Amino acid sequence: MAALNQPGDFINVARKAELYDLITPKVFGQDELLDMRDQFARCGYVKLSSLLSQEALAVFREEMEQLEQLASRKRFEMPGYLTPRKLSVAGGGxxxxHSPALYSLYHHYALRNCVEQITGRPIYTCTHPEEYMVANFLHNNGDTHGWHLDDPAYALILFAETPPEQAGGEVEFISNWLDLCRRKNRKPDENIQDLIAWAEENGMVDRHEHKSGDAYLLRADINLHRVSPLKNAGDRRSVVNLAFQATAVADYGLTADLLYGMSAVV
Incomplete structure (x- = not known):
């Protein structure tokens, strides 16, 4: 282990241990687990209410507040999807x-075990240098993370802050988007606005609100999803996304690089 030479090093190690120890294994009853596996298999989404204890949430929020000071502000239209990105971000690097405590969550056995219990299969570490773990901050009226697919299969989203009910910031998704695009003979990541409108008209867009301390698991590579725009000044939404692959080897496009990486767009 590297020597700890600065007072801040001891604080960081202590905060890392504190948050890591506060995240306890989630024990699901057999019937509850079967229901979640069935829901995830059908629609690719499971809500995990109050996944974080109040103690863990307090530490999590403090770490997020500090990280937000280093986050980069983004405002651009993602190529291909032609959907907006208006938020502040911090990638895995x-x-x-700068936040060993948050970084420790990516390797936390309890969180990984939770994902594997729901999916019913092994998961693998995301090999992208930035996308494996990202923090997203929506803190202005109109902030949004527009429609997209992720390259990694699974996204576990942890909520530090959420806006009030019906004030925007909901996760919205269209289940089995890839299947829909195949049936419509469309590309899933190009000029999709009219197909999204069609899905909305036909009741195919699911919306879910969450509270601080909640989490959700999403099959993010096949279900088109977005965060709806915040509606009010002063409202905030801050989350961490832990990404996992379904296979040991996975291909990655350029969208994560544009948002979080060296070629990020400002």
């Missing part, structure tokens, strides 16, 4: 360098 920044999190690892």
């Amino acid at each position: 920044l999190i690892k360098s």
